[in-house]
Amino acid sequence: MILPIVAYGDPVLRRKCTPITPEHPGLETLIENMWETMYQANGVGLAAPQVAQPIRLFLVDTSPFAEDEDFTPEEQEELRTFKRVFINAQMEAENGKKWAFNEGCLSIPDIREDVTRCDTITLRYMDADFEEHTETFDGLLARVIQHEYDHIEGILFTDKISSLKKRLLKGKLASISKGKVQIDYKMRFPAMKRGR
Known part of the structure; x- marks a missing residue:
């Protein structure tokens, strides 16, 4: 089932998310619905708070970048085959050189900005079977994971841009929260009675 993606301005996007257990109600269905929602919106990552669930869960599938x-x-082969569920993730390290890349977000449609991040991360997380892993990722994989990890920490990519750019985007962000944006996927807007 395709879920509405929560738009910028909704308080759920600013919450530090809580860990979950294997007994979390409807978890398997939620994960299936999140994959379906992400693919329908042409995303490469989706975090639970983006579908109004303040829990430490996000998904990543970097295959759309494989043809770059x-x-x-x-x-390209690594990007083509990388598809993963991350549960209760904890950042162990962010290092390596910093590099800028143009990022966007399904919760903030029609806005893209260069964001500087470290090129290597080490992450401790559980997979969909609640098996624990500690892994190091680099390059674009590290970036996509950092973007989604930020979501479960209540951080948006717009928090990482200059204060001047934030001021320039203020009106556009306010319009997004009111639903004044052209999108081709289902969203829920905080300043409207119901999503569309």
Whole structure:
């Protein structure tokens, strides 16, 4: 089932999310619905707070980046095959050189900005079977994971841009929260009675 994606301005996007257990009600269905919602919106990642669930859960599928010619064949293959569920993730380390990349977010449609992040991260998390992993990711995988991880910490990519750019985007962000935006996926807007 396709869920409405929560738009910028909704308080759920600012909450530090809570860990979950394997007994979390309807977890398997929620994960299935999140995959379906993400694909329908042409996303590469989706975090639970974006579908109004303040829990430490996010998904990543980087296959849409696999055809980008800026990447080596090895990187393209890694991006093509990377599809993962992250539960109760905790950032262990962010290091390596910092680099800028143009990011967007399904909760903030029609806005893209360059965001600087570290190119290597180490993350401790559980998969969909609640098996624990500690893994190091780099490059674009690290970036997508950091973006989604920020969501479960109550952080948005617009928090990481300059104060000047934030001021320039203020009106556009207010319009998004009121539903004054053209989108082709289901959203829920905080300043409207119901989503569309």
